[in-house]
Amino acid sequence: MGEKTIVLGVIGSDVHAVGLRVLDYALRSAGFDVVNIGVLSSQEDFIKAALETGARAILVSSLYGHAELDCQGFKEKLIEAGLGDILLYIGGNLGVGKKSWEEVEKRFKELGFHRVYPPKTMPDEVIKDLKEDLNIG
Amino acid sequence: MVLNNKKWDEKFWLRMREEVLNTWHTGKDVNLKLGIEYHKSLPLEKQFDYVLKKGEKEGKILLQPRAGVPILKEHIELLKYLQENEADLLPTTIDSYTRQNRYKEAQFGLDESLKEGKSLLNGFPAVNYGVRGCREIIENVRIPVEVRHGSPDARLLAEITLSAGFTSFEGGGITYNIPYSKDVPLENSLLYWQYVDYLVGYYAENGIIINRESFGPLTGTLVPPCISISIGIIEALLAAEQGVKSFSVGYGEGGNIIQDVASLRVMKKLTKKYLEEFGYKDIHLTTVLHHWMGGFPEDEARAFAVITYGTIAGFLGSVSKIIVKTPQEAIGIPTKEANAQALRNTRQTLQMLENQYFIDQKLVEEEEKVIEEEVKSILDRVYSLGEGDWVIGTIRSFSAGVLDVPFAPSKFIHGRVMPIRDNNGAIRFFDFGNLPIPLEIKNFHREKIEERVKFEKRPVSFQMVLDDIYAISKGRLIGRPKVEGKR
Numbered sequence: 330m331g332e333k334t335i336v337l338g339v340i341g342s343d344v345h346a347v348g349l350r351v352l353d354y355a356l357r358s359a360g361f362d363v364v365n366i367g368v369l370s371s372q373e374d375f376i377k378a379a380l381e382t383g384a385r386a387i388l389v390s391s392l393y394g395h396a397e398l399d400c401q402g403f404k405e406k407l408i409e410a411g412l413g414d415i416l417l418y419i420g421g422n423l424g425v426g427k428k429s430w431e432e433v434e435k436r437f438k439e440l441g442f443h444r445v446y447p448p449k450t451m452p453d454e455v456i457k458d459l460k461e462d463l464n465i466g
Numbered sequence: 467m468v469l470n471n472k473k474w475d476e477k478f479w480l481r482m483r484e485e486v487l488n489t490w491h492t493g494k495d496v497n498l499k500l501g502i503e504y505h506k507s508l509p510l511e512k513q514f515d516y517v518l519k520k521g522e523k524e525g526k527i528l529l530q531p532r533a534g535v536p537i538l539k540e541h542i543e544l545l546k547y548l549q550e551n552e553a554d555l556l557p558t559t560i561d562s563y564t565r566q567n568r569y570k571e572a573q574f575g576l577d578e579s580l581k582e583g584k585s586l587l588n589g590f591p592a593v594n595y596g597v598r599g600c601r602e603i604i605e606n607v608r609i610p611v612e613v614r615h616g617s618p619d620a621r622l623l624a625e626i627t628l629s630a631g632f633t634s635f636e637g638g639g640i641t642y643n644i645p646y647s648k649d650v651p652l653e654n655s656l657l658y659w660q661y662v663d664y665l666v667g668y669y670a671e672n673g674i675i676i677n678r679e680s681f682g683p684l685t686g687t688l689v690p691p692c693i694s695i696s697i698g699i700i701e702a703l704l705a706a707e708q709g710v711k712s713f714s715v716g717y718g719e720g721g722n723i724i725q726d727v728a729s730l731r732v733m734k735k736l737t738k739k740y741l742e743e744f745g746y747k748d749i750h751l752t753t754v755l756h757h758w759m760g761g762f763p764e765d766e767a768r769a770f771a772v773i774t775y776g777t778i779a780g781f782l783g784s785v786s787k788i789i790v791k792t793p794q795e796a797i798g799i800p801t802k803e804a805n806a807q808a809l810r811n812t813r814q815t816l817q818m819l820e821n822q823y824f825i826d827q828k829l830v831e832e833e834e835k836v837i838e839e840e841v842k843s844i845l846d847r848v849y850s851l852g853e854g855d856w857v858i859g860t861i862r863s864f865s866a867g868v869l870d871v872p873f874a875p876s877k878f879i880h881g882r883v884m885p886i887r888d889n890n891g892a893i894r895f896f897d898f899g900n901l902p903i904p905l906e907i908k909n910f911h912r913e914k915i916e917e918r919v920k921f922e923k924r925p926v927s928f929q930m931v932l933d934d935i936y937a938i939s940k941g942r943l944i945g946r947p948k949v950e951g952k953r
Contacts, residue, residue, distance in 0.1 A: 342562040342563050342565065344562075344616070344645065344646050344647065344648070344875050346685065346873055346874060346875035347685065347687045347760075354928060354932070367648055367877075368648055369566070369647065393562050394588035394799055395562060395563070395575070395586070395588060397586065398578070398586055398587075422797065424798060448764070448796055448798075449761075449796065449939065
């Protein structure tokens with residue numbers, strides 16, 4: 330697969346499928362090759378899909394509040410798999426309870442994510458960032 | 467054993483039960499006899515079915531929030547706070563690891579939560595706490611508590627929580643599989659839920675009535691009424707066969723009040739009719755409205771409007787209870803204060819609506835006719851595909867697309883139906899997939915969508931569906947096209 334391949338999925342025991350469907354549609358419409366691994370995906374599922382397809386970015390979605398637990402050690406595993414440089418985004422409802430967005434963003438940047446998106450981010454913003462980060466027009 | 471819609475043989479159940487109770491160490495503390503004795507000692511006010519009946523008698527719509535945190539003490543405090551803030555029925559929402567039977571991960575999340583003194587799980591890990599921990603909940607509140615989750619295999623969860631004194635249990639082999647899992651075959655989840663229903667039936671045989679509730683909203687995203695009603699009826703029939711005596715069918719608010727009221731009426735009427743027709747004449751049937759289950763506005767003032775608006779549909783549709791959303795829905799799991807605010811908001815709305823059944827009966831009846839015919843033709847086909855067996859019919863229907871759910875993660879469905887709003891915000895079919903909808907009604911849907919196409923001067927497309935998905939969170943019911951310079 331080529332320059333525009335990205336892996337998309339919902340991590341952990343999360344089953345929220347609607348946003349994924351929407352992102353899939355928007356990313357395809359924007360010309361990306363989307364490898365959608367679906368809901369209930371483990372860290373290993375993401376890594377396997379990225380390795381198999383030579384993807385340039387992994388987009389993780391989480392809506393149910395366990396993202397912090399589900400993403401622990403993900404970056405380390407990516408490095409181990411030789412994917413230390415892959416672009417890593419996450420978005421959704423990332424914390425349980427009311428926490429400031431700055432806190433949430435900081436926490437996930439520490440976990441190795443390049444970009445962290447709050448709830449209600451529209452696909453256009455992600456697409457713009459992806460194109461910029463991947464240097465594609 | 468062949469999977470079909472026949473009441474289980476007790477020996478078969480007992481054999482499976484041994485396996486189930488051994489899947490996590492807390493299973494060994496479950497004792498049916500002691501559980502039944504405990505239920506017998508519960509005051510009426512703590513019994514779900516009793517409170518439902520009392521609500522009906524008094525003409526009062528009951529309110530139930532969603533709530534569950536991992537630390538027991540905090541969970542009890544949360545529930546006590548909600549019972550002082552207009553909740554008539556309490557929930558215990560189970561965390562997502564437990565829902566997937568990942569008790570080890572739930573334990574880790576629970577341990578970390580205790581260590582850090584904050585909630586890292588999105589619910590209460592009831593299996594990990596076992597009967598004793600769960601019973602502390604029942605001991606410390608004065609109203610009934612229901613287990614709410616989303617688990618395709620809730621056998622152990624049911625054993626533990628029912629034995630602990632919970633008096634209602636949500637879910638079903640369809641509604642807790644298709645929207646909640648990716649690769650659990652229906653054959654499995656239907657079997658697991660027969661187990662749960664048989665267990666509830668076992669309690670009933672011993673004089674303990676436990677309420678069972680189907681999860682009507684499914685994916686919570688523009689689900690056309692005929693889909694959730696058909697599935698609710700099937701789950702009621704399956705539960706009744708295993709001996710369940712108190713059953714609630716649910717419906718997620720769609721947003722067009724005429725359509726919502728019509729749906730609620732059809733849901734009650736047809737569920738009753740099917741139960742009676744198939745010989746289950748002693749079921750106490752109740753109805754539930756879930757406030758809007760899709761995306762919410764972030765602005766709490768706007769979110770309250772969505773909540774209040776949904777309450778009106780529930781009132782006009784004369785439901786038995788409303789499952790209340792909170793103003794923090796868009797952000798994640800709400801604080802207890804936000805939860806209580808929503809309950810007080812809903813109570814205030816209901817009490818102001820008292821006796822005001824203002825609605826255009828003619829329009830509601832027209833809509834009722836459409837929904838009724840859709841449901842009947844779907845169920846006719848399910849029954850004939852099953853050669854007279856609802857379980858077999860369900861499995862065959864999903865694989866043939868005769869039953870289908872929009873936006874569901876399960877790979878065992880067609881996933882071809884696509885909903886869209888019409889020009890009045892009612893949910894119609896943009897793509898019927900393989901649903902057996904009569905041609906005349908298909909044309910009705912198309913005409914309704916055409917009105918919107920003309921009004922918006924744009925063709926029907928997936929973009930229009932996307933606009934509908936996000937419309938409410940952005941401030942309106944229908945996903946109108948963007949106008950330059952305007953929000």
